[in-house]
Amino acid sequence: MTAPALRIRGLRVERSGLAIIKGVDLDVAPGEVCALMGVSGAGKTTILRVVAALEPFTAGTVVVGDTVLEPGPVAPQSQLASFRTNVEMVFQGHALFEHLTAGDNVTLALEHVLRWDAARVRARARELFELLGVSHRADAYPRQLSGGEAQRVAIARALAPDPILLLMDEPTSALDSARRSAVAAMVRSLAGADRALLISTHDEEFAMACAHRVIRLDGGVIV
């Protein structure tokens, strides 16, 4: 059996003495799309943010690749270098860099974090834009993009470093129902031999359409 892309054991998150996540165990295998479902406040986004090392947790362990996240304050960026290329996240609302074109949003980290040469950066961006069908929008600024286009650019940006785990927070929140099934197919295609997806959503239909496995969360525990 291959090692999971993500392994969570006994995860507990408290804020101001209040438990938000009360002991979660979860494995996501490479190539698997796993949907975290639950109502607002169930703790879906908190789990994603903990796995993305954006928030501290109180107890348990989170393992991605060869990196183990420990309870306590989030480690400084300098100690998370390989983790940061292994785990990427597509935020609810996209969080594109408003002052950069779609193309520059995708290439910025390749140039300044991974320090790829210009030709390799260009090739990767072209490949991703073609994959996601937004090649014609590479020169547009985020505010000139439609919701669907912005989401694709945000996905391209997250995929650019070729992570082994892609987190997506409520990917359908800004889409009409006609587009959801298309997005579900696209999302499913993003998982490959070496990449797992963990998606938080409250959209049952979407979860069923795109995920290999659906985990239900209620009151901070898996039900």
Added chain:
Amino acid sequence: MNARLRTRGSLRQLIWLGAVAALGCSGTDTTRESAAQGATTALSTQGELATRPVLKWGGDAEGGAPFVEADPSDLTKMRGFDVELAVMIAEGLGSTPEFVQVAWASIAASVERGDFEIGLSGVEDRPALRERYALSLPYYEFGEVLAVRPADRERFRSLADLAGRRVGTLGSTLAYQMLLDEQKRSGLVPVSYENDVHPYSDLVSGRIDAVLLDDIISERSLRRTGGFVIQPEPVATAHYVVMLARADTARRDSVNAIIRARMADGSLERVFRDWNVWKPTQAEHFARVLGDVPTASVAATGTGMTSLRSYLPALLRAAGITLVLSCLAMALAVGLGVLVAAGRVYGGRITRGLLMAYVEVMRGTPVLLQLFVIYYGLAGVVRLPAFAAAVIGLGLNYAAYEAEIYRGALEAVPRAQLEAGRTLGFSELQILRLIRGPQALRFALAPMTNDFVALLKDSSLVSVITVVELTKQTSIYATNIGSWLVPGILCGVVYLTMSLPLSHFARRLERRWSVA
């Protein structure tokens, strides 16, 4: 000439405004008996007072004794030789005198717009003023004298000895005009002050090499502070006159008649003796006036800047100073503001607290006070050149405002973008440089432009620490010719020439960025 502190909103000025508001300025206030005697004649009985017309006279009580000062025992009463002369004139005109406080440099403009009938507060007799106003006979002759450090007594006896040296005086005065004339001849460097205390303290501390001012003021400073000597031979002689509106020639003639009568009957001499400003030369001056011998004109040409053409180079030079000063101060403010803002956003609790204190202190106290402290207050520790003190003072003050703008702008960049930057592996410094900073700059652009335009105008405050910038130069010119109309318009046009392109540039940049 009267000493003055044209500091905006200075505490003293506020006290004056309150203190002199309803002042019937009787010379009876003086503590000395003879002066009281002279003044009592002006008051007569209460009944008579009620029916007599009021003669409003304007003067600057900040000038202090012996010209016009508030009576220390009753701040609502004025005293001084100009006060007693005003009482004599009012008495001669059958009126009750009423004092109106006015800044010395504004006496001419105020008398012309009718704030009071006569201006009388060490007003200097100048050809340019005679062309525009009705001036009385010269009632007092004074000498423009040089004050130097004791060691320089033999070295600096005249203005010609001071070639290449810094010589201080009050801006907008005859003495300042003389220094400007001398500057063209020998390269002497005039230094303009806003009050008559700092020239002498700067002389003693070595910031300047001499002070040229009226003998009355020099002698008063010598008594107060000391540490220097006054050259016995005046550089020039000049006169104080009573100023009236141009069309008020009939009253001017009456004032002249009163002055002659008081010179003849000895009462004016008594007043000057009481105030310890009577000199033998004064008797000769009185004799000349009474004998209709023309009084010797001032040695200084006094015409160096009376024409627009001769004023323009000085105005452009001053505009250059304003522009360079503002740019340097803004550069300092931006640099320091970025550091303070970054410290307030990223720093620990102690750093944040200290920087917040800095911002609050700089924003919460007048920039004028800060300039005074940096230039004069710290003189014992570090003696900064005036221009450097001006750049630092304005820069430190504006840095506080800039820091708040940048802090707000940094915090306006959505948090999710910063987190996206973190998940992509950028360091915090890279996030600031590549993601947060560029966006914050766009948010900050409009308020920054506002601030720079404000700084351009606030730079006029540095005249209090002897930097002659655009507004000060204009004020000097206006006082010279006795009118604010042309100088005011010119000055405004120059400010607009500097600020409008800037606003235009900022709007263009904003439009370009609004797409992104």
